[in-house]
Amino acid sequence: MWKNKNVWILLIGELVAGLGLWLGIIGNLEFMQKYVPSDFMKSMILFLGLLAGVMVGPLAGRVIDSYSKKKVLIYAGIGRTLSVIFMFLALEFESIIFMICFMVCIQISAAFYFPALQSVIPLIVEEKDYIQMNGVHMNVSTISRVAGTALGGILLVIMDISFLYIGSMMAYVMILATTYLLSFEEPEYNKAKGEKSGGFTEIIPVLRRTPIAMMALVLTFVPVLFLGGFNLMVINISETQGDAAIKGLLYTAEGISFMIGAFFVKRITHLVEPIKLMFIFSFVISFAHLSLFFSDVKIMSLISFGIFGFAVGCFFPIAATIFQTKIDKQYHGRFFSFRNMFDRIMFQVVLLSTGLFLDTIGLKYMVIVFGVISLVAVFIFGVQHFKIGANKRLLDNQKKIV
Template structure:
C-alpha cells in the first residue's frame, strides 16, 4: 500500500487542505470578533455555510456517482480557491456579506470534495488495506488540525489577518496541483455510472436493504453526542477548575489518543472481529460520556477525553470501511453525501441541545443523559444484530 503514489497523494492532500481549512476557521473567528458583536449573529453566519452544504448535498451525490471522481475533486479544489477570493473582498470592504459568500462557497466545495474522496479510497487500495488507509487519512486530518490551529494562532500575534487567507489560498492551489497527479482506473466507475442515473431518494431503500449499513449509521450517533458538545464541554470543565490550562490539556490528550487509536487499529482488527470491535468501542465511548459526571476531578476528565480520543480513532475508520465495502459502488457518491448531511444536522442539534442542557442540568446531568442514550443504543443494536444475525466479520471489512 505504501508504495502507491495515489495513497501518498491522498494523505498529503488531506494534510494540506486541513492546514488551509483551519487557518481559515481561525481567521473567520478573528474577523467576526472585529465586525460582529453578537454571538447569536455569529452562529447564524456560520450556519449559512452549513445550510448551503446541506442543500447542495443531494446534487453533489448524484454528480459524484455519474462523473469521474478525480474531476470532481479537482473542481472542488477550484471552488475552494474561488471561495478565498470572496474572503479577500470581505477583508477589503470589512463586509460580512462577502464572508457569508465565502462560507457558502467553501461548504459547497466540501459537499463535493469529501464524498468524492471517500469514494476514491476503495479504488486505490486492496480491501485488506482499507482500514489502514482510512485510519491514516484521519490521522493526517488530526495532525493538520493541531498544526493548523497552532500556526494560525501564532501568525495572528505577528501578522495581519489577511496572511491567514493568503496561506489558505496557497495551500488550496497546492491541493489542486497535487490531485492532478492522481492515477485512477475509473473505467469500472464509468460502467457503473449507467446504474447511477437514479434519484437521490434511492439511498434510503438501499440503506434499508443493508442492515449493517443502517446499524452503523445509527451507532455513529454515539460519538457524535460527545463531538458535537466537545467545545462547550471543554469550556465548562475549564470554568469548573478555574483554569484555562486544562482546556489545552484536554484538546491535546484527545488528539494524541485519536492518533494512537488510528495508528494501532490494524493490530486490533487482527485480533477482534468487526462486530465485537464496533460494539466494544461504542460501549467505551458511552462510558466515557458517563464519566463526565466526575469531570470536577481533573484526572478523570483527562482520562475520559484520552480514552474517548483513542476509541474514536478506532471507531471512525472502522465505520468508514464498512460503508465503503457494504454500500454498492454505484451508490457511493449519493450515500457519502447523505451521510455527511446527517452528520451536519445531528451536529447542529447536539450543539444546541448541549447549550440548553448545560444551562438546565449542568455538566453532570449532560454526561448522564448522553451516557444513557449511548449505552441504550449500543445494547439495543447489539441485541438487534444477534437477532437478525447481521454478518460483520473482519475479513469482510
C-alpha cells in the same frame, strides 16, 4: 500499498489541506469569540454552513457517480479556495454576514469533496488494504489537525488573524495542485456519456440488503453527539478554566489519542467482529462524554478528550471499511453523499442543542444529558442488532435441520 503514488498524493494532499482547514477553524473561533457573545448565536452561524451542505447533498451524490471523481475533486477544490475571500471581507468590514457566506461556500465545496474522496480510496488501493489506508488517512488528517491548531494558536499570538486565512488559502491552492497529479482508472459507468445515476432513493434498498452497513451508519450518531458541539465545548471549557491555552491542549490530547486509536484498531480487527468493536467503542465514547462533568478540572478535561480521541480513532476506520467493502462501488458516490448529509443533519441538531444548553443549563448538565442519550442509544441499537443476529442464526439452523 506504499508503492502506489496515488496513495502518497492523497496523504500529502490531506496533510496540507488539513493544515489549511484548521488554520481557518481557529480563525473562525477567534472571530466569533470577538464578535458573537452568545453560544447559541455561534451555533446558528455554524448551522447555516452545515445546512447549505445538506441542501446540495443529493446533487453531490448524483454528480460523483455520474462524472469523473477526479474532476469533482478539482472543482470542489477551486470552490474551497475561492471561499476564503469571504473571510477577508468579513475581517475588513467586521461583518458576520460575510462570515456566513464563507461558511456556506466552504460547506457546499465540502459536500462534493469529501464523498468524492471516500469514493476514490477503493479505486486506488486493494480491498485487503482498506482498513490500513483508512486508518493512515485519518491519522494524517489528525496530524494536520494537531499541527494546524498549534500553528493557528501561535500565529494568533504573534500576527494578525488575517494571516491564518492567508495560510489557509495557500494550503487549499497546494491541495488543488496535488489533485491534478492523481491518476487512476475510473469505473465504466462514470464514463458513459449521458448516463446519469439516480438519487438517494436507490440507497435505501441497498442499505436494507446490507444490515451491517445500516447499523454502522446508525451508530455514527454516538460520536456525532460529541463532535457536533466539539468547538463550542472547547470554547466553553477555556472560558470556565480562564485559560486560553487549554484550547490547543484539548485539540492536541484528542488528536494524539485519535492517532493511537487508528494505529491500534488494525491490530484487533481480526480478533473481534467489526460491528461488535463499533458497539464497544461507542460505549467508550458515551463514557468520555459523561466524564466531561468534571471539565472544570484541567487534567480531567484533557483525560476526557483523550479517551474520546482514542475511541473515535478506532471507530471511524472500522466504519469506513465496512461502507467501502459492503456497499457496491457503483453506489459509493451517492452513499457517501447520503452519509455526509446524514452526519450533517445530526451535526446541525447537536450543534443547535449544544449552543442552547450551554446558554441555559451549562456544560456540566449538558454532558450528562448527552452522555445518557448516547448510552441509551448504544443499548437499544445493541439489543436490536444482536436480536436480529440471533434470529438469523436460528433460521439458518432450522434450514440445516430441514
